[in-house]
Amino acid sequence: MKAPKIWKIPVLGDVNVGKTSLVTRFAYNTFSEEKENSVESKAYKRKLEDILLMVWDVSVYEEHVDKILNGSKAVVIMGDITRGETLTTMYELAKFLEGHKAMLLFVGNKSDMKYQAEFWKDELAELAMEYDSPYFFTSAKTGEHVEDVFKYVIEHA
Ligand SMILES: Nc1nc2c(ncn2[C@@H]2O[C@H](COP(=O)(O)OP(=O)(O)O)[C@@H](O)[C@H]2O)c(=O)[nH]1
Ligand SMILES: [Mg+2]
Numbered sequence: 001m002k003a004p005k006i007w008k009i010p011v012l013g014d015v016n017v018g019k020t021s022l023v024t025r026f027a028y029n030t031f032s033e034e035k036e037n038s039v040e041s042k043a044y045k046r047k048l049e050d051i052l053l054m055v056w057d058v059s060v061y062e063e064h065v066d067k068i069l070n071g072s073k074a075v076v077i078m079g080d081i082t083r084g085e086t087l088t089t090m091y092e093l094a095k096f097l098e099g100h101k102a103m104l105l106f107v108g109n110k111s112d113m114k115y116q117a118e119f120w121k122d123e124l125a126e127l128a129m130e131y132d133s134p135y136f137f138t139s140a141k142t143g144e145h146v147e148d149v150f151k152y153v154i155e156h157a
Contacts, residue, residue, distance in 0.1 A: 004050070004051075004052050005050065005051045005052065006051075006052045006054060007051055007052070007053055007054065007072075007073040007074070007153070007157070008043075008054045008056065008068075008071060008072040008073060009053055009054065009055045009056065009072060009073060009074050009075070009076060009150070009153060010055075010056040010058050010068050010069055010072050010075050010076070011023055011055060011056060011057055011058060011075075011076040011078060012058050012065075012075060012076070012077050012078065012093050013076075013077060013078030013079055013080075013086065013089065013090065013093070013107075014060065014079065014080070014083075014085070014086045014089045015037065015060045016035060016080065017078050017079055017080040017083075017086050017109055017110075018078065018080060018109040018110060018140045019057050019058070019078055020036070020038060020057050021109075021140035021141070022076075022078065022107070022109060022138060022140040022146060022149075023044050023055050023056075023057040024044065024057075024140075025140045025143055025146050026044070026046060026055060026146055026147070026149075026150060027044035027045065027046045027055065028044075029143070031140060031141050031143075038057070038059050039059055039061045040059055041056055041057060041058045041059045041062045041068060042056070042057050043055065043056050043057075044056075044057065046150075048150055048151070048154055049154050051154060053150060053153075055150070056068055056072075069097070069100060069102070072100075072102045073102060073103065073153065073157045074102050074103040074104070074105060074153045074157050075097060075100070075102045075103070075104055075105070076105050076107055076149060077090050077093045077094055077097075077104060077105070077106050077107070078090070078106075078107045078108075078109055079106075079107070079108055079109065079119070079124075080108075080109055080110050081108045081109065081110050081111065081113065081114065081116075081117040081118065081119055081120060081137070082110055082113050082116045082117060082118060083118060084118035084119055087108075087118075087119045087123060087124070087127070090106060090127060091127060094106075094127065094130070094131055103133070103153065103156065103157045104131050104133040105133060105134055105135070105136065105149055105152065105153065106124055106127055106128045106131075106133060106134070106135040106136070107135070107136050107137075107138055107149060108120070108124050108135070108136070108137045108138070109137075109138050109139070109140060110139060110140075110141070111137040111138060111139045111142075111144055111145070112139040112141050112142050112144070120137075121137075124137075134152055134156075136148055136149050136152075
């Protein structure tokens with residue numbers, strides 16, 4: 001029997017950008033309006049095209065980020081399009097990850113609130129271009145483009 005491929009994908013970003021929501025949308029296809037300020041990072045599993053994805057909802061309070069990043073196939077750096085300061089954090093996280101081998105993916109979440117956007121395509125494309133990486137606009141609420149992020153990893157990592 002062939003051993004299954006297991007890929008680790010941590011999701012990083014400011015508090016309340018929707019990390020937990022994106023990961024649980026992907027793993028369970030659910031959504032909750034609630035904010036729970038999780039102190040512990042947690043991995044969620046889902047198999048996609050023969051690959052078991054271990055998607056890590058990384059807590060902003062995580063002390064051992066390096067341990068979680070170690071050996072990851074891709075890292076999702078996420079912001080909330082309705083809060084411009086979360087884009088600044090995306091820049092900081094990308095800088096922090098320089099030197100890591102993992103593929104980077106930039107995600108602007110809450111696209112269902114586009115009418116309240118503080119940043120959109122021009123700004124996110126500029127960041128993504130700096131790192132020669134793809135970018136996506138998702139809504140964990142409606143599910144829009146959530147799958148695309150992880151499919152991209154399967155197809156390109
Ligand atoms: N409208 C909208 N709200 C979202 C979306 N994703 C998350 N939220 C809400 O934003 C808040 C923070 O989400 P959460 O997943 O806890 O963020 P985290 O701190 O990054 O894990 C919660 O109230 C969610 O319901 C989205 O795509 N659209
Ligand atoms: Mg969370």
